[in-house]
Amino acid sequence: MLEPVIQTSRLTLRAFLESDLEDYYEIVNNPEAARKAGFHYARDLQEARYLLMQSLRSQSVFAVVETRTQKVIGSIGLYDHLTEAGDVAETERELGYMLNAAFWNRGYMTEAGQAVLTYAKQTLQLTTVWASFLEDNVASKHVLTKLGFTYVDTYHHPPMAIYLPNVTELFYKWEAN
Numbered sequence: 001m002l003e004p005v006i007q008t009s010r011l012t013l014r015a016f017l018e019s020d021l022e023d024y025y026e027i028v029n030n031p032e033a034a035r036k037a038g039f040h041y042a043r044d045l046q047e048a049r050y051l052l053m054q055s056l057r058s059q060s061v062f063a064v065v066e067t068r069t070q071k072v073i074g075s076i077g078l079y080d081h082l083t084e085a086g087d088v089a090e091t092e093r094e095l096g097y098m099l100n101a102a103f104w105n106r107g108y109m110t111e112a113g114q115a116v117l118t119y120a121k122q123t124l125q126l127t128t129v130w131a132s133f134l135e136d137n138v139a140s141k142h143v144l145t146k147l148g149f150t151y152v153d154t155y156h157h158p159p160m161a162i163y164l165p166n167v168t169e170l171f172y173k174w175e176a177n
Contacts, residue, residue: 006115013062016055023072024052027100036137037098064112074099076112091127113147121176135168149174
């Protein structure tokens with residue numbers, strides 16, 4: 001269950017609101033940002049609304065809000081992680097995030113990630129958080145490394161795969177100490 005608000009020095013992490021649609025559309029309509037986050041970009045407001053409604057229903061996705069301007073600049077969430085048997089892991093989650101391209105390279109996602117990992121450890125009492133990124137997403141690798149994630153494995157999706165065909169994905173994990 002999401003806490004109402006997590007505050008950092010520059011960001012407010014909170015649940016998404018329907019009124020976030022315009023800001024959210026700026027995030028999800030960028031084809032390059034969407035590709036790096038592993039989803040198809042929203043071509044119009046209707047597609048953005050559909051994606052936003054999924055985030056509204058989720059109990060694990062935070063809107064990343066620049067506190068000074070109150071603009072939603074991204075999202076970050078903890079998603080179910082499956083065991084080898086296909087069950088949801090009790091004390092493990094997967095970290096996923098995306099950021100409006102206009103706000104890249106300012107340390108925002110590292111700041112948001114640190115806050116979410118603290119929440120994961122202290123409030124949710126998670127032991128492990130997993131993350132993955134596409135091989136060419138050097139910025140995501142940098143974020144995860146700064147957050148204390150370590151490399152686990154590499155997977156090359158086959159050319160006929162439905163999800164990310166012919167793309168290499170790297171897997172990292174963070175363990176609570």
